[in-house]
Structures are given as C-alpha cells and as structure tokens.
Amino acid sequence: MYDIGSIYSATSVADAIRALQADPAAVVIAGGTDVLIKIREGKLAGCSLVSIHELGEELKSIALADNGDVEIGPLSTFRDVTFSDVIRQSVPVLGEATDQAGGPQLRAAGTIGGNVCNGITSADSASTLMALDAVMVVRGPAGERRVPISQWYKGVGKVDLAHDELLVKIIIPRESYAGFTGHYIKYAQRSAMDIATLGVSCLVKLSADKQTAETVKLAFGVAGPVPMRSPAAEAAVSGLPIGQAIEDIGKAALQDVNPRTSWRASREFRLQLVEELSGRALREAARKGGAQV
Missing domain, CATH: 3.30.43 (Uridine Diphospho-n-acetylenolpyruvylglucosamine Reductase; domain 2)
Incomplete structure (x- = not known):
C-alpha cells in the first residue's frame, strides 16, 4: 500500500x-x-x-513567552492548538481555524508545522497565521534564522525552507494579537472533511467605545497561489466606523486577490466569496470585541 x-x-x-x-x-x-x-x-x-514524530519534547510545546509572544511547536497537532489554554486565552481565532481542518482523525494526527510547510494555499491555519504576522523559526546546519510569514511562501507548494532545515517554532508576536479579536471563515463544498474553497481570517482592534475599527487585518487562503494578506482592504477600512468598515472591506479586498478557476469553484465565484465573506468575518470579529453589529 x-x-x-x-x-x-x-x-x-x-x-x-x-x-x-x-x-x-x-x-x-x-x-x-x-x-x-x-x-x-x-x-x-x-x-x-x-x-521527526518522536521529537515532541523539543517540538510540541505551546507556551506564552515572558514577553507575551505565543510560541507554538510545529509538532503540535491541530487538536493540540485548538484545545491549548494559551491559544484560547491569547489567539482563539487560530484555534478556531485549526478546528476546521479535515475531520477528527486528521486533527488528532496532522501538525500545524506540516500545514505551513507544505506550502498549500488552502491550509486552514495559514491565513490566520498571516493575519497574525507569525514568525517562522528555522534551524539548519548553519544555526537558526527567523522568517516572517509574509516572506515564507515562495510559490505553489514552496516555502523558504532548505532541504536540510527544520521548522522548530512558530512565534506570534504579542503586538500582533494584543487588543485584537478575530474570526476565521472556511467555505467548502462540504461542511466537514473538505479543503477550503476559500478561507478568510479577519482581525480587528476596536476603539475604546467599540464604534471604530481602529486597525483591521485581513488574510485569505485560496484567493491566490499562496496564502495572502489584503493591504488594500486593511488600508481602506482601518479607522472607519465599524458599520462602514464592514460594508466596504469586501470590495476593497478585490484589489488584491487573484483566485483561479478549479473544479471546486470558478474564479468568479471565489471573487464573490471574497467580497461577501470579508464583511462577515469582520462583523463577527467586531462582535467578539464588543461592538454592537
């Protein structure tokens, strides 16, 4: 077999x-x-x-560093991430994303490190890690180096990892999550055990009165050849009243995305999903932050 x-x-x-x-x-x-x-x-x-299956002692911990950064060992399974107290308290949106990968059996075996090292745009954790400005810590014969996730993906199925290097840690900087609430939406043909037709992850930091989207971060999977942020949408809606931001974010995101037609969905349908789901993700992220939306 x-x-x-x-x-x-x-x-x-x-x-x-x-x-x-x-x-x-x-x-x-x-x-x-x-x-x-x-x-x-x-x-x-x-x-x-x-x-590397037996290297859990080195590669499987999920911890909060002294400086507030979230540190995730790449051998952590999807289930480990979802049910980690550190993740639930600091970056619950990442746990929501990993809980939508495949079925229960896959989530118990598949690792978050594998999910980002395979370089696939539909990886459920990838768009949220993009929105969180994660940093990939890589170790090889020459020692360790840090790669911002914005520079990690080099093309379809390709990441910035040499043959003799291993991903040893995923870091989510405190400043990338503190004060933000987020929401991940996976659109798939089936409600379970399917890869994403489109994935959308949105984070928002609200003003003290919960009326304004002070800072918005928006990332996609399957909206291009690799997981991607939408700088046009982020710039267009950050600082707007939350209602206006929800209304505008989808159209603004269309400036950045470049989905393809596949047997799962046409380019046109994915563009429709980008526009619709961006607003839904921001609305839910804002609701979690206390906004009346």
Whole structure:
C-alpha cells in the first residue's frame, strides 16, 4: 500500500538535520497526513523518510513567552492548538481555524508545522497565521534564522525552507494579537472533511467605545497561489466606523486577490466569496470585541 524505501527515526532536531544532510532525497515526515497520501498516490513512491514524530519534547510545546509572544511547536497537532489554554486565552481565532481542518482523525494526527510547510494555499491555519504576522523559526546546519510569514511562501507548494532545515517554532508576536479579536471563515463544498474553497481570517482592534475599527487585518487562503494578506482592504477600512468598515472591506479586498478557476469553484465565484465573506468575518470579529453589529 505504501512504497517506502527506508525510514529513519530521528532522536533529536540535530539528529534529523544530520540525516537530511546525509540524504539529499530524504523527505521529512511528522504526522504523515500529507506525506503518506503522496506516497500512496505514487508521487513519492520509494522515497526515504526522516521521521521527526518522536521529537515532541523539543517540538510540541505551546507556551506564552515572558514577553507575551505565543510560541507554538510545529509538532503540535491541530487538536493540540485548538484545545491549548494559551491559544484560547491569547489567539482563539487560530484555534478556531485549526478546528476546521479535515475531520477528527486528521486533527488528532496532522501538525500545524506540516500545514505551513507544505506550502498549500488552502491550509486552514495559514491565513490566520498571516493575519497574525507569525514568525517562522528555522534551524539548519548553519544555526537558526527567523522568517516572517509574509516572506515564507515562495510559490505553489514552496516555502523558504532548505532541504536540510527544520521548522522548530512558530512565534506570534504579542503586538500582533494584543487588543485584537478575530474570526476565521472556511467555505467548502462540504461542511466537514473538505479543503477550503476559500478561507478568510479577519482581525480587528476596536476603539475604546467599540464604534471604530481602529486597525483591521485581513488574510485569505485560496484567493491566490499562496496564502495572502489584503493591504488594500486593511488600508481602506482601518479607522472607519465599524458599520462602514464592514460594508466596504469586501470590495476593497478585490484589489488584491487573484483566485483561479478549479473544479471546486470558478474564479468568479471565489471573487464573490471574497467580497461577501470579508464583511462577515469582520462583523463577527467586531462582535467578539464588543461592538454592537
């Protein structure tokens, strides 16, 4: 059923990096929900695997740093993220997003690191991490480096990760979430166990009187080849009365997106979703923040 050439179980991050250096064709496997499907389909038939599945002690914690940053280990499963007290108290919108990935079995096995390392635009966590200005901490033979998520995605299925590097931490800076409330909407053909036809994540920081959208952040999945922010929409509605912002955000977002036609949906339908769901996401994010909308 699975044509696997070999599998090496790494004992540490450093050990995994050495194994990747020794085998330029090796593929990293964690939860396996993406890699095993590709092997079964023949796309990676006969491949050699480097498993990081047992590195939970190094790569699975979810914690609040002393400076208020949220630090997420990439081996954290979708379920881990959704039910983490740190996530629920600091960035609940991310837990909402991960809770919409696949079905219960996938959420118990699939990892947030795999979700962002596969470079797929429909990844449920990706648009919210974009809105949160997450920082990807990567480790390789030369040491660690930090990559803002705005620079992470290089094309369809491509991210800024060398063959002999591992993602070791996802950081959500305190200033990117403090004072914001957010909402994620996944539109799919089925209500469960389906990938997104379009994903929309919106964060808003309201004024003290809850009447004004002081700062709005809007990000999409499947609105282009990679997860993306909408700077035009953010600039257009930040500072507006919340009702006006909700009304205007969808049309403004159309300036940035470039969805394609696929068997799941036409470009035209996705554009309609962008316009409609942007307003809905902002409305719900504002409601969570105390606005009367």
